[in-house]
Amino acid sequence: MCLILQLLPSRTSDRLLQPFWDYMLLNHRLLISSPFFPVLLAFSSYFFFSIPFAALDLLGARVPLFHQYKIQPDRQPTVGMMAKSFMTALYNHIFFVLPTVIIGMFILPTPTLPQDAPTLYQVFIEGLAVLLLFDTQYYIWHFIHHKHPQLYRWIHATHHEYMAPFSWSTEQLSIPELMTVGFWSNQDPIDLKCHPLTTWCVTVFSIWMSVEDHIGYDLPWTLNHLVPFGLLGGAPAHDMHHQKPNSNYAPFFSHWDRIFGTAVPLKKKTLRE
Ligand SMILES: [Zn+2]
Ligand SMILES: [Zn+2]
Numbered sequence: 675m676c677l678i679l680q681l682l683p684s685r686t687s688d689r690l691l692q693p694f695w696d697y698m699l700l701n702h703r704l705l706i707s708s709p710f711f712p713v714l715l716a717f718s719s720y721f722f723f724s725i726p727f728a729a730l731d732l733l734g735a736r737v738p739l740f741h742q743y744k745i746q747p748d749r750q751p752t753v754g755m756m757a758k759s760f761m762t763a764l765y766n767h768i769f770f771v772l773p774t775v776i777i778g779m780f781i782l783p784t785p786t787l788p789q790d791a792p793t794l795y796q797v798f799i800e801g802l803a804v805l806l807l808f809d810t811q812y813y814i815w816h817f818i819h820h821k822h823p824q825l826y827r828w829i830h831a832t833h834h835e836y837m838a839p840f841s842w843s844t845e846q847l848s849i850p851e852l853m854t855v856g857f858w859s860n861q862d863p864i865d866l867k868c869h870p871l872t873t874w875c876v877t878v879f880s881i882w883m884s885v886e887d888h889i890g891y892d893l894p895w896t897l898n899h900l901v902p903f904g905l906l907g908g909a910p911a912h913d914m915h916h917q918k919p920n921s922n923y924a925p926f927f928s929h930w931d932r933i934f935g936t937a938v939p940l941k942k943k944t945l946r947e
Pocket of ligand 1: 833
């Protein structure tokens, strides 16, 4: 009886996301309750979000509509560079992230999925809290790893192989860096008691923001232009970080760099310079 009640969609909820959540619980419970699901979601987001920008890189100056926005037009990624970044991310996920998830299955409690969907307001507020917390953690980590030569050399330098980032280079990370950001991405929503649906939304959204940081184009419709007051750094700020590594340490927002005086505006290059 209890099991039947659990499987029945909640009919009393007036939440907009309830029909979607009921559908997921009824039809995809096995998938969404799997400990591999967050990794699958994260890696496929990185993969699919990177593809259109990789196409722009390959087309290059043949599509002036987009190429006019390239931040460093004198530095075009090659297919070899793209393949190296993607293979590094794939290798790290297969040989380090997946085994960590398998170990976690034995030592961590199995999370339960609630019957109620979150409200849209809850997704927004919880999601924003997770992003602000992660942004703060990474700002501190990033600052330390640029100031300490050994930490930089052994842990963060992998990500700085290229002065001009491109979409696939988003996850060209050393294993310790990937495991650190992976730990926060997993733990922060748990500490903030987020609904699983919020957690997955934040996963996808934060990977979109990370890819945008690395696209190498200052496109006028990216989030940093859509969100007012320059609250988000986006590609201009992070591209500048790859050009001038002692600047713009925050991954998403701009407030910590402004407060601590590490914000440096982008100086866009042109081919004639
Ligand atoms: Zn970067
Ligand atoms: Zn850095």
